[in-house]
Amino acid sequence: LICQSPHTKKAPSTPTMGNCLAGPKAAILRRENARLRAELSKAKAQAGIPPTPGLGPDHRNPKKTHKGKPEVVVIVDPYSSGQYLVQEFERQLWPMVGVQSSQELAGFWLAQFDEGQFAASVQHKDLKSTLKQLQEFKVVAVLPGSEPGVELAEELTGALGLPGNDPKTTRCRRHKYHMQERLREMNVRAIRQTFSNDVDEILKWQAQWGRWPVVIKPAESGGTDGVYMCFNEADVRSAVGKELGVLNCNGVVNDKLLVQEYLDGDEYIVNTVSYEGEHVISGILVYQKRKDPATKSITWENTRFLEPHGKIQDQLVEYTFRCLNALGIRHGAAHSEIMMTADGPCMVETGARMHGLKGPKITELATGLGTHELLVDIAVNEARVFKAILKQNYRYVLKKFSFETGLLNFGPDGILAEPIDVQRIRSLPSVVDVKETVKVGQYMPTTRDLATVVGVITQVFPTLEQCLADIAQIRKWEAEGFYVLEKPKPAAPAALAPPKGPSPKCSPMYAANHPVPFQLSPKPSFLPAGEVGELKL
Numbered sequence: 001l002i003c004q005s006p007h008t009k010k011a012p013s014t015p016t017m018g019n020c021l022a023g024p025k026a027a028i029l030r031r032e033n034a035r036l037r038a039e040l041s042k043a044k045a046q047a048g049i050p051p052t053p054g055l056g057p058d059h060r061n062p063k064k065t066h067k068g069k070p071e072v073v074v075i076v077d078p079y080s081s082g083q084y085l086v087q088e089f090e091r092q093l094w095p096m097v098g099v100q101s102s103q104e105l106a107g108f109w110l111a112q113f114d115e116g117q118f119a120a121s122v123q124h125k126d127l128k129s130t131l132k133q134l135q136e137f138k139v140v141a142v143l144p145g146s147e148p149g150v151e152l153a154e155e156l157t158g159a160l161g162l163p164g165n166d167p168k169t170t171r172c173r174r175h176k177y178h179m180q181e182r183l184r185e186m187n188v189r190a191i192r193q194t195f196s197n198d199v200d201e202i203l204k205w206q207a208q209w210g211r212w213p214v215v216i217k218p219a220e221s222g223g224t225d226g227v228y229m230c231f232n233e234a235d236v237r238s239a240v241g242k243e244l245g246v247l248n249c250n251g252v253v254n255d256k257l258l259v260q261e262y263l264d265g266d267e268y269i270v271n272t273v274s275y276e277g278e279h280v281i282s283g284i285l286v287y288q289k290r291k292d293p294a295t296k297s298i299t300w301e302n303t304r305f306l307e308p309h310g311k312i313q314d315q316l317v318e319y320t321f322r323c324l325n326a327l328g329i330r331h332g333a334a335h336s337e338i339m340m341t342a343d344g345p346c347m348v349e350t351g352a353r354m355h356g357l358k359g360p361k362i363t364e365l366a367t368g369l370g371t372h373e374l375l376v377d378i379a380v381n382e383a384r385v386f387k388a389i390l391k392q393n394y395r396y397v398l399k400k401f402s403f404e405t406g407l408l409n410f411g412p413d414g415i416l417a418e419p420i421d422v423q424r425i426r427s428l429p430s431v432v433d434v435k436e437t438v439k440v441g442q443y444m445p446t447t448r449d450l451a452t453v454v455g456v457i458t459q460v461f462p463t464l465e466q467c468l469a470d471i472a473q474i475r476k477w478e479a480e481g482f483y484v485l486e487k488p489k490p491a492a493p494a495a496l497a498p499p500k501g502p503s504p505k506c507s508p509m510y511a512a513n514h515p516v517p518f519q520l521s522p523k524p525s526f527l528p529a530g531e532v533g534e535l536k537l
Helices: 024-046 082-091 127-133 147-160 167-174 176-185 199-209 233-243 311-326 359-367 371-380 384-391 422-426 464-479 508-513
Strands: 069-076 096-100 120-123 138-144 193-196 214-217 228-230 257-261 266-275 278-292 297-305 332-341 344-351 401-407 414-416 431-436 455-461
Touching: 069 082, 069 147, 082 096, 082 359, 082 371, 096 147, 120 127, 127 147, 138 147, 138 371, 147 167, 167 176, 176 193, 176 257, 176 311, 176 344, 193 199, 199 214, 199 233, 199 257, 214 233, 228 233, 233 257, 266 311, 266 371, 266 384, 278 311, 278 359, 278 371, 278 384, 297 359, 311 332, 311 344, 332 371, 359 371, 359 401, 359 455, 371 384, 401 464, 422 431, 455 464
Parallel strands: 069 096, 069 138, 096 120
Antiparallel strands: 193 257, 214 228, 214 257, 266 278, 266 332, 278 297, 297 401, 332 344, 401 455, 431 455
């Protein structure tokens, strides 16, 4: 039951947006998605970005055939960092079919879909109809482009008889509660937890466990959406009251919440690519987070790319490989988040897809080989590069230090009165890109989680000291009043007021980061035109 396929029968405890919204609500959502897609097309046109950059229209036309059928690669939900995957297949002249797993995902996902990138596009309704639409092609690989596409991608690989992870155990890779229970079943260190919609039941579990704080979060969301650190009973009741029944950023209603022991220690990322049950490390990173008892929140500050070897790295690699094997990840990318506690590493969660944000591109800049490039290698190039790395101790070489650093507002909230001084930030030696998420006249919240970070900076430089010095300078500017705010007037328009609704953490931040192309740095070597931002870690 823990590992049953979610597409054969979705567990009642995790209804999706498509199951829960009908009638007027569904119509409103569809109109909003259409509006966001139109805004994306307009923004691209204004920025001079062609619908399919780089190779022109011919790349979409399949040239290779198998028994008369054109050979293609299928990418399910090519959103977020999945765009790097699309661009790498384009560069290698592979035509693709883009499959959208649902038309009722949040608008910031759907607005990123560009039909011009694909030989054909499919809007998934059910497995039978999707397979029928793919019959005209010889599908050589199916890959998820982002977290929402993991389940369907695994189901398609199983139905088509392609290399992939067993769709019968998808639940263990997608649902955070079942993931931890699978690790425990396989005698791998896992988080102590409960999964409930009853506050009294949660408090009873905590009393048996007997320790504060505990962490409350959705089981199928992402980033730090809906994550609360609770220090007492009142905190638990408040967190449950705010998040239970909310539609989270991955389009799933939180009809139950995950309650877990608080893991004290540093949190790390281990990015991997797997092929035929063997694993290669594409990157190890560490989060710096700020834990604030006043707001009961855990705020992301930056993510740093680490050297591949070291005492901690060696422990992380050994533990991650055990987790991947336990969760049945034998093929494709994985993005694992692990806490290094006093008694060793403990998995927070694993996504059977690439690192979000600009993770694949940062990996490429730091090591010379992006996760997206390695994933394409195992998909269509017989894992030539993968096998070579596997022979060389399955780890990367760090060429440059790199960071993803948040712009943070730890002062009062308000309306942004003057533009954020992006040029001053870009003048710092290690900064290659800046993306602010709040514009003049918009509401700027006090930063309490990933969704209320007010911008993201990308840093790449040969020395660690320069990267750290630039972060220190940015924090100094912020402490001195870097953001010029004014208080909202009593009759402020709703658009300028603090966001309200079922899931406030899904609205302004994600809308600002996902559909709008990056404003590129004057240092042009970082990103080609048209790459789309993504703030989901």
